[in-house]
Amino acid sequence: MKHLLIVILLLMSNLNFGQNSIDPTIINNSRKSCVKIYSQLGKSIGTGFFISDELIVTCFHVIAKLEVNGTNVNWSIFQDLIAITENGENVSVTCISIPNNMSSEPLFQDFAILKTSKIIKDKAILPLALNIDHKIGEPVIFSGYPLGTPVMVSYMGTISGITKDKSLICVQASTNKGNSGGALLNNSGEVIGIVSLREGGMVYLQDFKII
Structure with missing residues (x-):
């Protein structure tokens, strides 16, 4: 761990x-x-980085639509997420882990783990x-x-x-x-x-x- x-x-x-x-x-x-994280449906663009051959870490707010209502946070994950490398290689990604403590506080755990649909070879x-x-x-x-x-x-x-x-x-x-x-x-x-x-x-x- x-x-x-x-x-x-x-x-x-x-x-x-x-x-x-x-x-x-x-x-x-x-x-x-480093990769660019992109969703056309969500009109969202952010950044992510590799922590293993298939896993990318990014921010939760990059890959999901968030609606704050008091102390509650309603969310839905974009289903068309793509990671783009510096050399222009595209790979579809799926969210496999999100924060376990969602709240409207400014310091809630703003991270997500994504899994790539294929292995990107030229990466760190x-x-x-x-x-x-x-x-x-x-x-x-x-x-x-x-x-x-x-x-x-x-x-x-x-x-x-x-x-x-x-x-x-x-x-x-x-x-x-x-x-x-x-x-x-x-x-x-x-x-x-x-x-x-x-x-x-x-x-x-x-x-x-x-x-």
Whole structure:
């Protein structure tokens, strides 16, 4: 059983790759693992990343229609989901796991696991971080498809603040709609979170488990 941290990434400031150094191999793996998640029926575009040969992690709000009514959340999963790699290869995907604690709270578990209909050969599989002892100033990177652009964009930022219980981390980074579901990587190339939301200037991390 592995632990993954959900990140709600909120817009702060634009950064460039010159501010901190991350191994080019990690940047390359971030991009090779990254896919665009698309639903024509739901008119939804987001990002996802491979955690195994057939499994992709993304945000739940990318692959489902959500309606919030008080403390209840009604939802329906889009049935025409497609994952698109950077080189343009398309593969249909099916949702096999969703959050087990749905609520209207802003920190509900915003993740989903998708299974591909075939094996994509030219990809990277990202390891999940087991150590959550993050440091202020630690560089992070994520890739995605902001605003549904046809070109994948990679971003670099830094951890700028951590609460004592490590439930809240502030990250200086830039993100836009369409980046949701992208993997946030540390300087060891491990997934420490998922880009989920932009608003204000903070990053929230919430623990969940993948069996």
